[in-house]
Each structure stands twice: as structure tokens, then as C-alpha cells.
Amino acid sequence: MDDTTPVARSAISPAPPEIVVACWAVSGRRSTGALTLTDASPLAKVAVRADPDGELAQALGVRFGRTSRRTDALDSVGTDVLVVGSGPGEWLALGAPGRQLALTEQLRGLLERRGRVSGAASAELVTVVDLTHGRALMRLTGPAAAELLGRECAVDLTDAACPDGSALRTAVAGLATDVIRDDWDGTSSYLLHCERSSGQYLFDSLLDAGTELGVDVDGFTTPSARDERRTMYDF
Amino acid sequence: MMLIPCPWCGPRDAAEFAYLGEPAPRPDPTAASPEQWRGYLYLRHNVAGPGTERWYHRMGCRRHLLVERDTTTNEVRPHRSHVGDES
Numbered sequence: 001m002d003d004t005t006p007v008a009r010s011a012i013s014p015a016p017p018e019i020v021v022a023c024w025a026v027s028g029r030r031s032t033g034a035l036t037l038t039d040a041s042p043l044a045k046v047a048v049r050a051d052p053d054g055e056l057a058q059a060l061g062v063r064f065g066r067t068s069r070r071t072d073a074l075d076s077v078g079t080d081v082l083v084v085g086s087g088p089g090e091w092l093a094l095g096a097p098g099r100q101l102a103l104t105e106q107l108r109g110l111l112e113r114r115g116r117v118s119g120a121a122s123a124e125l126v127t128v129v130d131l132t133h134g135r136a137l138m139r140l141t142g143p144a145a146a147e148l149l150g151r152e153c154a155v156d157l158t159d160a161a162c163p164d165g166s167a168l169r170t171a172v173a174g175l176a177t178d179v180i181r182d183d184w185d186g187t188s189s190y191l192l193h194c195e196r197s198s199g200q201y202l203f204d205s206l207l208d209a210g211t212e213l214g215v216d217v218d219g220f221t222t223p224s225a226r227d228e229r230r231t232m233y234d235f
Numbered sequence: 236m237m238l239i240p241c242p243w244c245g246p247r248d249a250a251e252f253a254y255l256g257e258p259a260p261r262p263d264p265t266a267a268s269p270e271q272w273r274g275y276l277y278l279r280h281n282v283a284g285p286g287t288e289r290w291y292h293r294m295g296c297r298r299h300l301l302v303e304r305d306t307t308t309n310e311v312r313p314h315r316s317h318v319g320d321e322s
Contacts, residue, residue, distance in 0.1 A: 064243065064296075087296050088243055154236065154248040168244065169295050171251050176294040 010041035011136045011199035015217045022097035026220040033216035035142030037206055040191065041199065042220055044100035045092060045135050048107060050126040052089040059110045064088050067165050067180060082191075084167045086178050092131075092193065097222065100132045136199025139182075140206060140215075141189040148210040149179070149190060173205040237309055242317040243296040251294040258289045258301065283307055287314060 006025040019028035024042035050056040052064070062068045064085040081103065084092040095103045107128045140149060146157040153172045156162065164183040169176060178193035194202050207215055237249040257279050262271045280286070285305045292298055301314035 088298060154250075170244075170247065171294045 008042070008133065010039050011196040012039040012041065012138070012203045013200065014039065015219070019219070021220055021222055024097060024220070027217060029217055029219045031216040031218040033142070033214055033218075035144050035148065035210060035213055035215045036140075036218035037203065037210070037215055038139045038141070038218045038220055039199075039203065040137045040139045040220060041135070042097040043132075043137055044095040044097060044103055045131045045137060045193070046095070046100055046103045046107065047086075047129045047131050048091040048093065048126065049089055050091075051124055054124045054126075056107075056111055056124060056126050057089075060091055062091060064090075065167055067167050067182065082180075082182065084178065084180050086167055086169060086193075092178065094137070094191070100130045104128050104130055134196050136194055136196050136202065138192050138199070138203055138206075139189060140192065141184065141187060141218075142215075143188060144210075144213045145188045145190055148206065148213055148215060151209045152205060153177075153179070155179070173202055173209075175202055177202065237311065239290055239292075239300075239302060239311060240313040240317075241292050241295060241298075242300055242313065243298055244292065247292070247295055251292060253291040253293045255289040255291055255299070258287060281306075 004020050005023065006020045007023045009025050014025060014027035015029045017028045018025055020026070022042055026039065026042060048056065048060070060068075060083055062083045062085045064087060067082055067084045069080055069082050080096070082094040084094065086092045093103055093107065111124070111126060146162075149172070150157055153170050155168065155170045162168070162179075162181055164181050167178065167180045169178050171177070172179065172192060172194075175194050175198045178191075180191040180193065181189070182191050183189050192202065192206075207217070238246040239249050239252050240246050241252075259275060262275050267275075283306055285303055288302055288304050290300055290302060292300065301316055303312045303314055304310070
């Protein structure tokens with residue numbers, strides 16, 4: 001099967017034209033607007049739960065409320081992985097499309113290298129779950145991103161309270177949502193991660209709230225294509 | 236908007252939380268009388284003034300927490316067991 005055969009769909013209907021990227025049916029729309037909203041659901045999403053003071057927490061090196069972008073131990077291929085401290089004892093690892101199984105194995109390998117092999121008497125209780133097809137992920141990018149997000153949630157999003165590299169879980173448009181500040185080239189950008197069944201609602205709510213700010217839908221591209229375009233989509 | 240001081244996330248809108256009520260010790264199920272169970276399940280002090288309450292941060296860190304709230308003014312303070320915690 002080649003990369004042009006769609007085998008997966010996001011919970012969010014792609015704005016026309018529809019194209020296939022990494023086997024996902026996504027929007028091929030290209031926006032030049034200052035404020036864009038992109039369905040980034042094709043990214044690999046792996047949830048990790050472990051003791052916040054345990055071995056895996058130390059290996060990940062990301063505390064609750066912060067993020068870390070790494071290319072070393074987590075991904076042997078060398079693609080970017082964004083590790084998010086999404087809750088006390090909870091992490092979310094985001095990687096390139098199709099990398100979810102490799103990510104899961106790499107996380108398991110992290111434990112094994114530290115001698116915490118599953119089944120050992122001293123083994124730490126850890127769960128690693130692939131959520132790629134069970135969650136929706138979108139990216140809001142632009143100088144007015146915080147203003148738009150502020151219309152949907154009651155959290156202080158100023159640079160002092162929510163700088164680049166911070167993460168929090170809060171209610172956005174009434175939904176429990178992970179809000180991850182992940183700027184690109186100095187432009188404010190937020191990843192929003194929620195249950196798959198709520199994805200379309202959250203996407204539409206943000207478009208509705210941002211109408212007067214000129215928010216525009218932008219299609220998803222792979223990380224390599226991003227560098228050519230010099231605009232912000234996934235990583 | 237009422238702010239609840241979450242020891243993990245900091246002050247957040249009360250709408251993010253579920254109110255779980257007055258904390259009460261659970262009776263021993265092997266020894267408690269029906270009257271004790273009834274009291275545990277249904278009876279609350281419902282004081283007018285400061286009291287301790289249990290809340291659950293369902294849209295945030297998903298942790299249970301205690302706060303002290305004055306039911307006449309809605310003034311909310313962190314519970315003494317959480318003072319000095321992270322955030």
C-alpha cells in the first residue's frame with residue numbers, strides 16, 4: 001500500500017480539497033492568513049502514565065506543565081518527538097505520523113535500559129497507550145492565537161503565565177482539553193488535544209469564536225514539507 | 236466566577252471541578268449500624284460559614300483536593316494540608 005491510499009480519517013472533516021498525507025485523508029487547503037487553525041490529528045499520540053517520582057519520569061525528564069522536544073532516546077529514526085507533561089504522572093508523546101508503534105516501543109525501551117523490565121519484582125507500574133486514532137489534535141497559530149483561545153477558556157494565557165513550552169489541561173469551549181504552547185519561529189502557537197468525539201465541535205467552536213480575528217483553516221503537511229513552506233503545521 | 240486553588244494547577248474556574256461535598260470518614264462496613272450508614276450517605280452538617288470541602292479537578296489534573304470555603308461569602312482558601320504544595 002502506498003502513501004497515497006487513505007487508511008485513516010480524523011474526527012474533523014477536512015476542508016476541500018481533500019488530499020492524502022501519510023495515509024491520512026486531510027485538508028489540502030493552504031492559507032496565508034495570520035491566524036490559522038490546522039487539524040493535526042495525524043500526528044502520533046502516545047499516552048504514558050507512571051509514578052511522577054519514578055524511573056520513567058526521570059528518563060523522560062519532563063515535569064507536569066512543561067514540554068520538551070527531543071530527537072534522541074525516544075525516537076531512533078531521529079524525527080522530532082514532543083513530550084508533554086500533561087498531568088501529575090501523565091505524559092503525552094507526540095511524533096510524526098505513523099510513528100506511534102515505534103514510539104511505544106521506544107518508551108518501553110527507556111524503562112528496560114534502566115533495568116525496570118516488566119515482570120521484575122521491582123518493576124514500576126507504567127502504562128503506555130497509543131491514542132493516535134482515539135483523540136483529536138489541532139494547532140492554532142498566529143499572533144492573535146492567545147486572544148482567540150482566551151475567548152474559549154478561563155486561563156491566563158499571557159506570556160508570563162503561559163510561556164512557550166508550557167502545558168496545561170483546562171476547559172476549552174467546555175471540553176477537557178490539553179493546551180500546549182509550542183511556538184514556531186517566534187509566532188504564538190498552541191496544540192489543542194481532546195477526545196476524538198469532541199474534535200469537530202472544538203474545531204468549529206474555535207472557527208466561530210475567531211471569525212472577527214480572521215482565523216482560517218490550513219491543511220496538514222508532514223514535517224519535511226513544513227520546512228519547505230516555512231509555515232507552521234505540526235512540528 | 237469562583238476560583239478554586241488547585242495544589243497542582245493553581246487557581247482555576249470552579250466550573251472545571253466537581254463538588255464532592257463535606258469529607259466524612261467512611262464507617263467500617265462490617266461493624267456499622269444502618270443508622271451510621273444512613274448518616275454517612277445522606278446527612279450533612281451544611282454549616283453557614285467556613286468549612287472543609289472535597290472537590291475533584293475533572294477538567295484539569297484529575298486529582299481530588301480539599302479546600303476551605305465560607306458558604307456565606309464564597310471565600311475559598313487552600314486547605315491546610317495543601318499549603319506549600321506545588322503551584
